[in-house]
Amino acid sequence: MSGVTLSIDGPTASGKTTLATGLAEELGLAFLDTGVTFRSLAYALEHEPVEKLRTELGSLLVHQPEIHHRRRGGGIRQPHSVLFKGEDITQKIWHSSLDGNLKSISQDQACRREILLLHQRIVEKYENIVAVGRDVAVTLLPRASLHIYLTADQAIRRERRRAQYRDFGDRSLAVGPATARDLENRDAIRAMPNALEIDSTYSPAPVVLTAALRGLRRYAA
Ligand SMILES: Nc1ncnc2c1ncn2[C@@H]1O[C@H](COP(=O)(O)OP(=O)(O)OP(=O)(O)O)[C@@H](O)[C@H]1O
Numbered sequence: 340m341s342g343v344t345l346s347i348d349g350p351t352a353s354g355k356t357t358l359a360t361g362l363a364e365e366l367g368l369a370f371l372d373t374g375v376t377f378r379s380l381a382y383a384l385e386h387e388p389v390e391k392l393r394t395e396l397g398s399l400l401v402h403q404p405e406i407h408h409r410r411r412g413g414g415i416r417q418p419h420s421v422l423f424k425g426e427d428i429t430q431k432i433w434h435s436s437l438d439g440n441l442k443s444i445s446q447d448q449a450c451r452r453e454i455l456l457l458h459q460r461i462v463e464k465y466e467n468i469v470a471v472g473r474d475v476a477v478t479l480l481p482r483a484s485l486h487i488y489l490t491a492d493q494a495i496r497r498e499r500r501r502a503q504y505r506d507f508g509d510r511s512l513a514v515g516p517a518t519a520r521d522l523e524n525r526d527a528i529r530a531m532p533n534a535l536e537i538d539s540t541y542s543p544a545p546v547v548l549t550a551a552l553r554g555l556r557r558y559a560a
């Protein structure tokens with residue numbers, strides 16, 4: 340299968356990254372986590388005014404997506420990384436103290452437009468890519484081979500996030516209900532012909548991956 344593009348949207352801790360990584364490993368895709376860019380801007384906002392971030396984003400921030408070999412070849416060919424003004428900030432963007440900045444950035448429409456342009460320049464470079472976020476089906480990859488909306492009950496998502504960050508005391512455990520944006524995107528995805536909605540509440544990650552691969556075979560055939 341060549342020319343594979345996949346979008347995955349869904350609420351916090353629904354398993355988007357897990358599924359994207361599985362698909363990227365299985366199919367040898369590049370993997371763009373758009374949330375990483377929002378988080379990087381939240382970090383950058385500690386250092387530069389928002390006006391500068393908006394107008395100079397393309398030169399201030401370099402986001403390299405992860406690139407996977409096919410499963411049989413195994414492993415990651417290029418790990419994801421983010422450089423801000425040349426400094427590698429990949430490990431610095433997760434701190435819960437940045438939650439307020441993250442909210443400001445994600446509500447700033449001008450910032451969202453600049454972030455989208457940055458992501459469009461990234462996806463243009465890859466023939467085979469999976470992009471993950473909260474609006475990627477509608478904004479970034481409207482012509483993807485398959486659009487996945489992944490969800491799970493809030494209590495389950497909260498429990499999974501707590502377990503995931505048990506050893507990372509400085510990370511945010513905030514897991515709310517699906518936001519208005521999540522629901523808007525879910526409805527838009529439902530209306531797309533090549534869409535798949537997966538509820539992972541009672542499905543372990545390998546089952547979710549199998550369902551996504553089956554969906555891809557169906558629509559990309
Ligand atoms: N189907 C599943 N069953 C059980 N646990 C899962 C499943 N999918 C993912 N998880 C676990 O749930 C946690 C959150 O998953 P993940 O980080 O992939 O979510 P996410 O949607 O990418 O989160 P975010 O919204 O922060 O980007 C991880 O610990 C992951 O291993």
Ligand SMILES: Nc1ccn([C@@H]2O[C@H](COP(=O)(O)O)[C@@H](O)[C@H]2O)c(=O)n1
Nearest residue numbers: 373374375377378441445472473474475
């Ligand atoms: N396409 C996107 C991606 C992310 N956001 C915002 O960034 C936050 C962090 O994303 P994670 O995937 O790392 O949790 C997220 O909570 C959103 O506020 C977005 O708006 N659009």
